Amino acid sequence: MIRNDRIVEEEPSNLSSSIVATLKEQIIHWHYPPEHRLTEIELCKTFNVSRSPVREALRVLATDGFVKKLPNRGYVVRQHNIVEIEELYEVRLALELYAVECLAKRGPLNKNDGEDLVKLKRTWTGLLNGSSKKAEELARLDTQFHETLAQAAGNKMLLRHLRTINERLMLFRMIDFDKTDRAKSTCHQHLKILKCITAQDTPGARATMQQNIEEGRNNVHTAIKDALARAYSMKT
Amino acid sequence: MIRNDRIVEEEPSNLSSSIVATLKEQIIHWHYPPEHRLTEIELCKTFNVSRSPVREALRVLATDGFVKKLPNRGYVVRQHNIVEIEELYEVRLALELYAVECLAKRGPLNKNDGEDLVKLKRTWTGLLNGSSKKAEELARLDTQFHETLAQAAGNKMLLRHLRTINERLMLFRMIDFDKTDRAKSTCHQHLKILKCITAQDTPGARATMQQNIEEGRNNVHTAIKDALARAYSMKT
DNA sequence: GTAGACCTAATTGTATACAATCAATAGGGC
DNA sequence: GCCCTATTGATTGTATACAATTAGGTCTAC
Numbered sequence: 001m002i003r004n005d006r007i008v009e010e011e012p013s014n015l016s017s018s019i020v021a022t023l024k025e026q027i028i029h030w031h032y033p034p035e036h037r038l039t040e041i042e043l044c045k046t047f048n049v050s051r052s053p054v055r056e057a058l059r060v061l062a063t064d065g066f067v068k069k070l071p072n073r074g075y076v077v078r079q080h081n082i083v084e085i086e087e088l089y090e091v092r093l094a095l096e097l098y099a100v101e102c103l104a105k106r107g108p109l110n111k112n113d114g115e116d117l118v119k120l121k122r123t124w125t126g127l128l129n130g131s132s133k134k135a136e137e138l139a140r141l142d143t144q145f146h147e148t149l150a151q152a153a154g155n156k157m158l159l160r161h162l163r164t165i166n167e168r169l170m171l172f173r174m175i176d177f178d179k180t181d182r183a184k185s186t187c188h189q190h191l192k193i194l195k196c197i198t199a200q201d202t203p204g205a206r207a208t209m210q211q212n213i214e215e216g217r218n219n220v221h222t223a224i225k226d227a228l229a230r231a232y233s234m235k236t
Numbered sequence: 237m238i239r240n241d242r243i244v245e246e247e248p249s250n251l252s253s254s255i256v257a258t259l260k261e262q263i264i265h266w267h268y269p270p271e272h273r274l275t276e277i278e279l280c281k282t283f284n285v286s287r288s289p290v291r292e293a294l295r296v297l298a299t300d301g302f303v304k305k306l307p308n309r310g311y312v313v314r315q316h317n318i319v320e321i322e323e324l325y326e327v328r329l330a331l332e333l334y335a336v337e338c339l340a341k342r343g344p345l346n347k348n349d350g351e352d353l354v355k356l357k358r359t360w361t362g363l364l365n366g367s368s369k370k371a372e373e374l375a376r377l378d379t380q381f382h383e384t385l386a387q388a389a390g391n392k393m394l395l396r397h398l399r400t401i402n403e404r405l406m407l408f409r410m411i412d413f414d415k416t417d418r419a420k421s422t423c424h425q426h427l428k429i430l431k432c433i434t435a436q437d438t439p440g441a442r443a444t445m446q447q448n449i450e451e452g453r454n455n456v457h458t459a460i461k462d463a464l465a466r467a468y469s470m471k472t
Numbered sequence: 473g474t475a476g477a478c479c480t481a482a483t484t485g486t487a488t489a490c491a492a493t494c495a496a497t498a499g500g501g502c
Numbered sequence: 503g504c505c506c507t508a509t510t511g512a513t514t515g516t517a518t519a520c521a522a523t524t525a526g527g528t529c530t531a532c
Binding site: 165 | 250252288291292295296299300301307320323324326327329330331333334335391392393394396397401
């Protein structure tokens with residue numbers, strides 16, 4: 001989970017919240033197949049708690065869209081299909097283009113935000129020259145990069161919406177970074193974005209950001225289509 | 237509540253859901269002062285139900301950001317301040333600019349979406365020539381206009397995010413349309429947006445949309461500042 | 473008079489009990 | 503053999519009971 005130094009939502013320590021966190025994590029990591037039914041009693045057994053916290057957790061997950069509620073019939077896990085993934089990438093694009101535009105237009109940043117961007121520059125320069133990392137680590141750092149920019153843009157609502165989207169895209173970012181040379185091109189794009197921001201080159205920042213996100217979207221798209229094609233060819 | 241013909245989330249009919257709807261409505265309409273404490277037992281009395289559905293409702297409202305949860309201390313209503321309102325308007329701007337750009341770029345629409353836009357044109361032409369309406373009705377129609385565009389853009393995730401934002405902005409739209417001549421300028425802007433979309437004039441559509449949303453944002457901003465100033469001058 | 477500890481009331485957190493609802497299955501009529 | 507209906511079992515929806523925690527007040531020591 002990405003924890004930022006300044007905007008943190010304190011999570012209360014009760015059973016319900018930890019069940020939400022655990023189930024969310026499991027659903028994001030495809031622990032359950034799509035449309036898998038979640039019955040309250042079974043969850044009670046696995047978590048060793050009563051139905052009250054489980055019910056509250058499921059309701060929260062339903063409002064967040066991780067599970068679907070069937071009236072009087074409980075819940076099923078709601079796994080995103082390829083169309084929804086692409087939609088999420090597009091919403092991400094809309095929000096991040098706006099964020100990076102704000103940053104580039106604003107000019108000199110305050111101390112905190114400036115330091116954050118310097119850190120990002122250091123991190124991604126290091127990744128460019130250093131040894132190769134695992135896809136999971138790269139996905140984490142990538143999310144951190146984009147959320148730090150949104151944070152520096154200074155709009156908490158934007159950051160909040162971006163985070164709910166990124167939660168859903170985490171696994172697909174990993175698929176993205178499985179692709180050869182993706183890490184390298186991302187490094188270049190990220191560093192260019194940072195350079196454009198400090199140079200107040202708004203169109204350049206926007207264009208590079210768009211390139212960066214759409215490259216990811218395309219990688220994920222082809223990866224999923226390939227996987228589906230393989231699955232289909234195995235059946236026939 | 238805006239109900240659309242095609243994308244509707246079926247709301248289960250249980251106590252918890254209706255409590256969520258009622259409380260949300262009340263909070264949006266400033267039925268409670270900011271930071272007003274909501275205790276479970278009091279809500280039980282007002283709704284004549286037990287604590288179970290109330291608890292679940294409060295938890296949902298907390299994840300949606302309408303109330304804030306204090307660990308072991310219950311909930312307080314979380315009213316947006318002027319900064320957050322502006323942030324919401326900016327996120328709206330980012331999403332709607334993207335939506336209108338998609339629409340303008342796409343070219344000829346399918347039957348359903350085309351008919352929707354024709355209906356919008358009829359409605360707002362009528363408003364331009366017809367008698368003046370109440371701010372509440374205008375706010376409703378305005379929300380409908382923008383959500384119909386997002387719907388026609390074809391991205392359900394974008395529409396979902398936009399709706400959560402619009403829920404919070406409903407009351408401020410009413411403030412916006414209290415301003416003299418705002419209805420008229422909105423009519424012109426909306427009709428121009430529709431014209432730009434059919435003419436596939438992407439920059440025109442974006443620019444007009446930006447003008448439309450920022451005019452609203454400015455109206456709300458000055459209205460709130462004036463209200464606060466008046467409140468301050470009364471105290472001194 | 474003030475600081476600290478302790479106690480109490482209020483409120484939330486959790487568990488369980490009961491009611492309502494729905495899907496599935498078995499049985500009877502055609 | 504097929505369709506309709508009634509019963510039943512499983513599951514959710516709601517209510518209540520008990521445990522844990524916290525805020526606020528009171529009492530005592532200094």
